[in-house]
Amino acid sequence: VAWMITVAPAGFGRGAPVSASVAATLAFLCGIAAPLLAASHRRAARHLGISAFLALVTLTWLLASPSLQPSRLDPVRAAIGGIAWGLFALSWRDRWEVRRQPEPDPDVPLLQPRAHLPPLAAVIVAFGALVSLAILVLAWRVRDPDRALLAQAVAVACAVALITAASGVAVARGRRYTAGARRLTHRAVRQLLVLIVFAVLGAVVMMLR
Known part of the structure; x- marks a missing residue:
């Protein structure tokens, strides 16, 4: 890109x-x-x-x-290009040398898959997917050529962030914690904040119509 x-x-x-x-x-x-x-x-x-x-x-x-x-x-193309170069840098962010993972112990029993999804996991993911689709559809309704490309870029970013945040929150709900750790973890809080921020950006896309 x-x-x-x-x-x-x-x-x-x-x-x-x-x-x-x-x-x-x-x-x-x-x-x-x-x-x-x-x-x-x-x-x-x-x-x-x-x-x-x-x-x-x-x-x-x-x-x-x-x-x-x-x-x-073009300022809009330059902005999207800057974001694309940032993603390029993130894609090569890992170290040059990969640490060799130890061989798994053949005597260790295999991990069994979960029998049930975490509570409300499907609802959270479905909500994120529906809102993401709604944002993508609304972006196609922007008719001004000067703002259409910006609306598409913001809509795609919002959709990806919403899906990622919704998946993270859904998975975090299924983790087991000790009795004194019933509050939300820092990771879950970050995911919720990202969800809120990009929901606001989705509202901005709606205003660009």
Whole structure:
């Protein structure tokens, strides 16, 4: 997504040199190949997905500098591109060296699945899913072209956050605590706060209609 929003328009835009298009294409191939190699060749995948990808992206921007003039930049696209680059950084946040997990003890009995869902777990998840779908549907009703893209981005972010928060709250309800730990945990409180914040953002999307 970060490549499509911030790199492709510069590398394949009007007036971009062939070298910029080649660098953008190579960056795209590196970004696609790196996750595929992460399981078998982790160090090579990180060099390909971080070092080579960022180097080729920077080279594309340098070669296609006329396309990056402030007068030709879209603020909404720039904001979405910034969010996409943040997600790119989070996707490669783990350490270079993966700690080897000890071999499981063959004599340990297997964990049995839960016979029943936590109380109100299905209701909480269903509520989050329905509200998420409602926000996505409302975003499609924005007719102003200048605000439609922003509404779609906010709606997708709200939907993902609501589903995540609802799932976290539902799972947290099924954990066992001691007698003195009946209050909400910090994780559950954070999930509830995220749920409330993005519900408010969903209301903002409704106001953008």
